[in-house]
Structure formats: structure tokens, C-alpha cells
Amino acid sequence: MSLFRQLWLAVILVTLTSFIGSFAVSMQSTRSYLEQQLHRKNVDSANSLALSISQLSKDPTTIGLQISALFDSGQYETISITSPDGTVVAERAQDRVDTAVPGWFIDLFPIQAVAGRAQISNSWMQFGVVKVVSQTHLAHQALWEQTETLIIWFLIAGALSGLIGMLILHRIKRPLAAMVAQAEAITERRFLTISEPRIPELRSVARAINDLVRRLHNRFIEETSRLEALHKQIHHDPVTGLAxxxxxxxxxxxxxxxxxxxxxxxxxxxxxxxxxxxxxxxxxxxxxxxxxxxxxxxxxxxxxxxxxxxxxxxxxxxxxxxxxxxxxxxxxxxxxxxxxxxxxxxxxxxxxxxxxxxxxxxxxxxxxxxxxxxxxxxxxxxxxxxxxxxxxxxxxxxxxxxxxSSLVAAANIGDWRHIIDDALNEDRFKLVLHPVVDPAGIQLHQEAVIRLQTQRDGKWLAAGNFIAIAARLNLTGPVDLNVVRHALEPLQSQAGELAVNLSVETITDWGFRNKLAQLLGQYPQLCRRLWLEVPEYGAFRELEAFRDFCRTFKGLGCRIGIEHFGHHFGEFQKLTDLGLDYLKIDPSFVRGIHQKKNNQKFLRGLCSLAHSIGIIIIAVGVQNEAEQRTLIKLGLDGVTGPGVK
Incomplete structure (x- = not known):
């Protein structure tokens, strides 16, 4: 049960307990008061009747008239006169009268009225004893009306208490919600600080978490700066700053x-x-x-x-x-x-x-x-x-x-529009799958690489031969949408996970992004097995669009990553709030890694830095077993390339 439900339950239980306690005390005291008043009335009525009869003749007619005069008021249940020897001289009794008070209420709260007694004298001698018992329906009526009033006031007080409780809980909930969002951001590898709440107990917690986030962020920046300096030292000329x-x-x-x-x-x-x-x-x-x-x-x-x-x-x-x-x-x-x-x-x-x-x-x-x-x-x-x-x-x-390449050079831009449009209409695309394995040789996922057939029964072109042209023609959106549709087919028919590369032009095109989100929204189970990656240069060039892309598709359950990573390492800290799942290192850092000590030092530091915020590192373009062994020793989480089987 959530904290707020528990707090609401506590408010309800406290309110109910207070009402039940106050109601019970009120009912008990009111009933006792009414019983005392009925007893006093019975005593007063008995004394008045005894005095009146003592002054009159004691014949049955006179006595009966006196009793009837009092009894016919309808307020008495029993009036009787008993002689000293116990003989009933006269008696009037009335059954329970009709009342608007529910019977269950009368049974639940009975009122006992003690009878009033007084002696009737006859010339200095005792004639008898008069006994008067009042009706209790009027007392029950008063008790019932008080109960209704108490319930009405309780409902009003309960509504006010609920409103006040809601305001108090809302005041508590806002900083708690912010702290929950901060904790979730930390699990998603995002550094988020919040304003300190006014509630002292929550303020100390928020301050401690903010301090932790700042220390983590500062440590990350320091490590990033150190690796950036190492990156420049290894890969750049000290005089010109070029590679x-x-x-x-x-x-x-x-x-x-x-x-x-x-x-x-x-x-x-x-x-x-x-x-x-x-x-x-x-x-x-x-x-x-x-x-x-x-x-x-x-x-x-x-x-x-x-x-x-x-x-x-x-x-x-x-x-x-x-x-x-x-x-x-x-x-x-x-x-x-x-x-x-x-x-x-x-x-x-x-x-x-x-x-x-x-x-x-x-x-x-x-x-x-x-x-x-x-x-x-x-x-x-x-x-x-x-x-x-x-x-x-x-x-x-x-x-x-x-x-x-001859085909690429021979076709002008207009021809390429027809080639790509026809390929889209006739679905002349296919995916070539290549394994990405972890250090134990277990497959992490398969990397899907697109191929295009320029004409029926023709040769298949690699992505590098047409993607740049598709971008110039603003056709990367339809191409990427087609790629994802093809990727869903093996995910439906076989186990395992699949990685698909998307162009930066697609993530900045709201129309195709929405179409892609609608498509993947139809397969929530498959989204958890789909890895979407964007080239590094595109992620940094369109950072805000990429941030929104991460938020949208991570919400669908997809894993988000960056491929060809390493050329913009100095800007790595810009990615810390995106919640990235993985990075694929550019092959230029991987080639001959077993012979390059400086590159090994850089990749080891990069792995340590990425792992500290929960990002896995995958090497691309591995050529042989020597490179693969070295990369695994450096701490990389996966490898792929021609040398990986």
C-alpha cells in the first residue's frame, strides 16, 4: 500500500474513531440526562396527583377523574393508586405510542424512567400510594434528533477534515513526488537536483540526495575531462589540434x-x-x-x-x-x-x-x-x-x-528519387543480421543492417551507398520506418533482441517519429527486445530532438544507444541526462587495439566512466580474436564485427 493511501487511511480512521468516541459519550450523557429528567417529572407528577386526591373525597369516581385528567395528556405510560394492603384502587395504562424514531434505535439506546411515587393521605391516615411512569417516546425523539444533528455535524467536520487533510497531503506529496522523480532519474543515469522542501524532515533528505547527485555529477565531469585530455593527447596533434x-x-x-x-x-x-x-x-x-x-x-x-x-x-x-x-x-x-x-x-x-x-x-x-x-x-x-x-x-x-560505386555515380539525384521510391513501394529492402556478443560469447542482440535492391533481380546496395542520398532527398523517414517494420518480423518469429540504426533526419522529423511511435505502440512486448541507435554526430547536432526521442521511445520500452561513438567525447557530459542504455565505439578506436597501449588506456577509462552511470559499451568493427580478447580485458560489454562469430 502506498504512503499516501496509508496517510488517507490514517486520517479516515482517526476521524471515525473521534466521531465514534464523541458520539458514544454524547449519547450516554444525553440518555442519562433524559432518564434523570423523566424521573424528576414522574416524582413531581406523583406528588401533585397525591396532593390533589388527598384534598378531595376518596370515592372511585373522583379518584378516576383525577387520574384521567393527568393521564389523558398522553405523556404517561402508567398511573396507578395502590392501597396500603397492596390492592390496586385505580389504574390507567397505555401501550407504546407510534413514533418516527426507528425501532432499532430504541432497542439500541433504551431509556429507563424510574417511577415517581407519593402517598395519599385521608385525615391523617394513609389512603394509598400513587405511582406515575412517564412515556419514553418523547425522550427517544429528542435523542434521535440529537443523533441526526451529530451525524450532520460529523459529515461537515469530516468533509472539512478531508479537505484539510488533502491540502496537507498535497503539500507533502509535491516534495515527495519530486524526490521520487529524482530517484528515478538517478536509476535512469540522469543527474537531477530538486529544490529543498519546507518540511524539515523532507528537507534533510532532499539536501542529502542533492549533495549525492552533485558529487556524482562533479566526479563524472572530472573523469570526463581527464579522459578528454587523454583522448586529445592520443589522437590529436599538439600544435594544430587536428587528428x-x-x-x-x-x-x-x-x-x-x-x-x-x-x-x-x-x-x-x-x-x-x-x-x-x-x-x-x-x-x-x-x-x-x-x-x-x-x-x-x-x-x-x-x-x-x-x-x-x-x-x-x-x-x-x-x-x-x-x-x-x-x-x-x-x-x-x-x-x-x-x-x-x-x-x-x-x-x-x-x-x-x-x-x-x-x-x-x-x-x-x-x-x-x-x-x-x-x-x-x-x-x-x-x-x-x-x-x-x-x-x-x-x-x-x-x-x-x-x-x-559506378551505379551510384551514374545515377543523378532525380534517378535516385525514383529508385528509392520504387524500392519503398515494392519493398525491395532487406535486413542483414550480424551478432553482437558479450564477453562470454552469449549473444546480446543482432545488429540489423539495411540493404536496397535498385531494381528487380538486381544487386543489393549497402547503406553507405544510398543513405546520404536518401537524406538529401528527405527520404530517410520512410526508409527507417520500413527498416523497423522489417525488424519486427524476426522479433515476432524468433527469440532474441535486435538493434536498428536510425538516421538523424528521422529523429528530427516529427511526422515520421510519430508514425514510428504508433507502429511500435502496437507491439509493446516486442519493444522490450528492440534496440534503437542514432549516429553520434546526429545525436550531438540535434541534441534536443534526440532528448525527446529518448524520452518517447524509452517510454515504449526500447533501449536507446549511440553508434560510432568517440569523436565527440569532449561533449559526453551532455548525454548524462538522456538515460542512454549503450554506446557503440567507432571502429577507428578498435582497429589494432591489441597493439595500441594509449587507446587501451582510453577505452578502459571510458568503460569505467560509462559503467558508473549504467551504460554498457560495445565495440564495433572487431577484426580478429586478438582484438576481441583485448577489448574484453578492457571491460567492454560486447563486441561485433567480421572477426566475431
């Missing part, structure tokens, strides 16, 4: 999985640029160490601003004079390289020295199936060609396209 070579290579491998790794679903196409600053030693001699570093920072800022325009771009400093830039979903490599050259060559003029031949750029197109080492070799070739072409030159090498 370093190791991080760049890991990211490149993660977006270019081998053709047989269809599970990745992240395959992209775009351009890769290598920017080389010429004769950095001479620049250092002219500008000095500080000036050179300032120039490098300007170059890093320029390239970094280009990379920050979209979350899937990456800029890095590969070595002292070389910079790398990955630009997905861009076709005009020459135009891009030319504009970048113009902006870079304008930088030396802002310094004290003049550098005529400042940089060269080599650019190539990359696509799904390319090998990172071969890709970099071709980029070096393009860079070498640019260096031979002259001052501040650039050169682009066009790569060979695979079959799928």
Missing part, C-alpha cells in the same frame, strides 16, 4: 572496409587530399619556431574549418609538413583542390616572410572496396605529380570504380 596520423589511418580504414565486410554499412565514396607544405625547414628559419607554429596553426585552422562543415569529414596532420583531408560524398575533386590551394597560398602573405612556393596538393577519389595503403600510395603519386607541375600546383587522380 594525428594514427587516428587518420584508423578512420580511413573504418570508412573503407573490404568488399566482403558488408556488415559495416558505413562504406562511403569521396575524395582524399594530401596537402604538403614545401620546405618547412626554410620557413622555420625565416619565421622562427613561434612564427612557424603560428603558421601551422593557421593551416590547421583552415583545414579544420573545412572538415567541421559536416561531421563525417576529417582533417589530420600526418607528419611535420603533410596534412590529410577526407571529404565524403564530394565528386568535384579538382574544383575543391583548386579552391583549397588559393586559400592556403594566401596564408604566408599574412606573416612577416614571403613564401612563393608554399604548398602542393594531391587528390584522389576513394570508394567502397579500396585498400587504405594502396589509396595512400595513389595519393602520394598525385602529390608527386603536383610537385612536378610547378609552384603551388595540385593534381587529381581518378580511381577505378567498383560496380556498385
Amino acid at each position: 594525428n596520423r594514427d587516428y587518420f589511418m584508423s578512420h580511413l580504414r573504418s570508412i573503407l572496409p573490404p568488399v566482403n565486410e558488408a556488415a559495416a554499412g558505413n562504406a562511403q565514396s569521396g575524395i582524399l587530399l594530401i596537402i604538403r607544405l614545401n620546405d618547412l625547414a626554410e620557413i622555420n628559419r625565416r619565421l622562427g619556431h613561434t612564427g612557424t607554429n603560428n603558421l601551422l596553426c593557421q593551416v590547421g585552422s583552415l583545414i579544420g574549418n573545412i572538415a567541421s562543415e559536416t561531421p563525417d569529414r576529417l582533417a589530420a596532420r600526418l607528419n611535420g609538413s603533410d596534412f590529410g583531408l577526407i571529404i565524403p560524398n564530394v565528386d568535384h575533386a579538382g574544383q575543391f583542390a583548386n579552391q583549397l590551394t588559393l586559400e592556403l597560398t594566401a596564408l604566408p602573405s599574412q606573416t612577416d616572410g614571403e613564401v612563393a612556393d608554399f604548398c602542393h596538393i594531391g587528390a584522389i577519389r576513394y570508394q567502397h572496396g579500396d585498400k587504405p595503403d594502396e589509396l595512400l600510395a595513389r595519393a602520394d603519386t598525385a602529390l608527386a605529380t603536383a610537385e612536378r607541375q610547378g609552384v603551388n600546383a595540385w593534381h587529381v587522380i581518378t580511381g577505378q570504380s567498383s560496380s556498385n
Whole structure:
């Protein structure tokens, strides 16, 4: 029984007890008072009648008239005169009269009226004794009316007590409800503080919980800051703040999985640029160490601003004079390289020295199936060609396209609208399921990756080949809705749990979000086995929409997570109030983890931090058993990838 029900029950019991006690005392005292008054009346009536008869003749007619005169008033039950020898001289009696008082009330509260007696004299001799007994129906009538009055006042007092009790309980309930919400927020891994209530007992409890939440939050912020510093130290260049070579290579491998790794679903196409600053030693001699570093920072800022325009771009400093830039979903490599050259060559003029031949750029197109080492070799070739072409030159090498990439490049945006619309209408989508296992090898869930068939009996495209185009066409909502419908089928037909990736465009589209919520609302049991995840860049870019998305779909019973996590680790504390269930680490942090001590240290700290607020960590893109063993030792809760069976 809840606390408030117990309090209401206590109020009711106290009120009833008070009423019953006061009612019993009142009834007892009133009945005793009425009995005393009836006795006094009987005595007075008996004395009056005895005096009257004593002064008159004692013949039966006179006596009878005297008794009748008193008895006919209707207030007496019995009037009798008895001689000294016990003989009844005269007697009048009346049965119980009709009354509006219920019989059960009369039986429950009987009134006993003691008879009044007086002696009748006859010339200094005793003639007899008169006995008078009054009717009790008038006393019962008075007692009944008082009872009705008491009940009416009790109801009024009970209503007032209930109103006062409701106000008091409401006053208590508000801080209690806030404290319950705070406790639930803690269980959902959200840091929530409340205002301290005015009630002293509750104020001390609220203050203690608020202090606990603040300590947890501060500790979490401190640990986040420490890991952020470690993350920057491991993956970023200390001078320019750009990613370093190791991080760049890991990211490149993660977006270019081998053709047989269809599970990745992240395959992209775009351009890769290598920017080389010429004769950095001479620049250092002219500008000095500080000036050179300032120039490098300007170059890093320029390239970094280009990379920050979209979350899937990456800029890095590969070595002292070389910079790398990955630009997905861009076709005009020459135009891009030319504009970048113009902006870079304008930088030396802002310094004290003049550098005529400042940089060269080599650019190539990359696509799904390319090998990172071969890709970099071709980029070096393009860079070498640019260096031979002259001052501040650039050169682009066009790569060979695979079959799928050729299809993507050949179709214009209008064609793609028809392709995706037709696929939706004819349901030419399917899900490829890949296992996600815990450290013991037991399946946590299956990860569902979408595939699209561009035409009947045609080849199936991976998500990376069409999702970006679907986003440009504002079609991710229908695609994601179709994916969830397909995901519900295996959940209905077999045991286990399933994870589905949703696009950020879908969670910001209220119409499709509502349709998705209505769809899942029809399957409450299946929602508990459905994991919904959103890319990291989308979650941070649309944080308020993602917060509402978490609240809505966690309410339906789904588990909510973020995939490709790690690139925005510095903003991790923004996620603490979302109640996330899991994070999937980006493959760029996982590749070769068994050989990277610094990455191991970072992931171990991330696991510790996430576990402290109840979030599980899953590694994506595991290639082999060595990586899997290392990740399990680091404390990760699950792994998936080509090396996981």
C-alpha cells in the first residue's frame, strides 16, 4: 500500500474513531440526562396527583377523574393508586405510542424512567400510594434528533477534515513526488537536483540526495575531462589540434572496409587530399619556431574549418609538413583542390616572410572496396605529380570504380528519387543480421543492417551507398520506418533482441517519429527486445530532438544507444541526462587495439566512466580474436564485427 493511501487511511480512521468516541459519550450523557429528567417529572407528577386526591373525597369516581385528567395528556405510560394492603384502587395504562424514531434505535439506546411515587393521605391516615411512569417516546425523539444533528455535524467536520487533510497531503506529496522523480532519474543515469522542501524532515533528505547527485555529477565531469585530455593527447596533434596520423589511418580504414565486410554499412565514396607544405625547414628559419607554429596553426585552422562543415569529414596532420583531408560524398575533386590551394597560398602573405612556393596538393577519389595503403600510395603519386607541375600546383587522380560505386555515380539525384521510391513501394529492402556478443560469447542482440535492391533481380546496395542520398532527398523517414517494420518480423518469429540504426533526419522529423511511435505502440512486448541507435554526430547536432526521442521511445520500452561513438567525447557530459542504455565505439578506436597501449588506456577509462552511470559499451568493427580478447580485458560489454562469430 502506498504512503499516501496509508496517510488517507490514517486520517479516515482517526476521524471515525473521534466521531465514534464523541458520539458514544454524547449519547450516554444525553440518555442519562433524559432518564434523570423523566424521573424528576414522574416524582413531581406523583406528588401533585397525591396532593390533589388527598384534598378531595376518596370515592372511585373522583379518584378516576383525577387520574384521567393527568393521564389523558398522553405523556404517561402508567398511573396507578395502590392501597396500603397492596390492592390496586385505580389504574390507567397505555401501550407504546407510534413514533418516527426507528425501532432499532430504541432497542439500541433504551431509556429507563424510574417511577415517581407519593402517598395519599385521608385525615391523617394513609389512603394509598400513587405511582406515575412517564412515556419514553418523547425522550427517544429528542435523542434521535440529537443523533441526526451529530451525524450532520460529523459529515461537515469530516468533509472539512478531508479537505484539510488533502491540502496537507498535497503539500507533502509535491516534495515527495519530486524526490521520487529524482530517484528515478538517478536509476535512469540522469543527474537531477530538486529544490529543498519546507518540511524539515523532507528537507534533510532532499539536501542529502542533492549533495549525492552533485558529487556524482562533479566526479563524472572530472573523469570526463581527464579522459578528454587523454583522448586529445592520443589522437590529436599538439600544435594544430587536428587528428594525428594514427587516428587518420584508423578512420580511413573504418570508412573503407573490404568488399566482403558488408556488415559495416558505413562504406562511403569521396575524395582524399594530401596537402604538403614545401620546405618547412626554410620557413622555420625565416619565421622562427613561434612564427612557424603560428603558421601551422593557421593551416590547421583552415583545414579544420573545412572538415567541421559536416561531421563525417576529417582533417589530420600526418607528419611535420603533410596534412590529410577526407571529404565524403564530394565528386568535384579538382574544383575543391583548386579552391583549397588559393586559400592556403594566401596564408604566408599574412606573416612577416614571403613564401612563393608554399604548398602542393594531391587528390584522389576513394570508394567502397579500396585498400587504405594502396589509396595512400595513389595519393602520394598525385602529390608527386603536383610537385612536378610547378609552384603551388595540385593534381587529381581518378580511381577505378567498383560496380556498385559506378551505379551510384551514374545515377543523378532525380534517378535516385525514383529508385528509392520504387524500392519503398515494392519493398525491395532487406535486413542483414550480424551478432553482437558479450564477453562470454552469449549473444546480446543482432545488429540489423539495411540493404536496397535498385531494381528487380538486381544487386543489393549497402547503406553507405544510398543513405546520404536518401537524406538529401528527405527520404530517410520512410526508409527507417520500413527498416523497423522489417525488424519486427524476426522479433515476432524468433527469440532474441535486435538493434536498428536510425538516421538523424528521422529523429528530427516529427511526422515520421510519430508514425514510428504508433507502429511500435502496437507491439509493446516486442519493444522490450528492440534496440534503437542514432549516429553520434546526429545525436550531438540535434541534441534536443534526440532528448525527446529518448524520452518517447524509452517510454515504449526500447533501449536507446549511440553508434560510432568517440569523436565527440569532449561533449559526453551532455548525454548524462538522456538515460542512454549503450554506446557503440567507432571502429577507428578498435582497429589494432591489441597493439595500441594509449587507446587501451582510453577505452578502459571510458568503460569505467560509462559503467558508473549504467551504460554498457560495445565495440564495433572487431577484426580478429586478438582484438576481441583485448577489448574484453578492457571491460567492454560486447563486441561485433567480421572477426566475431
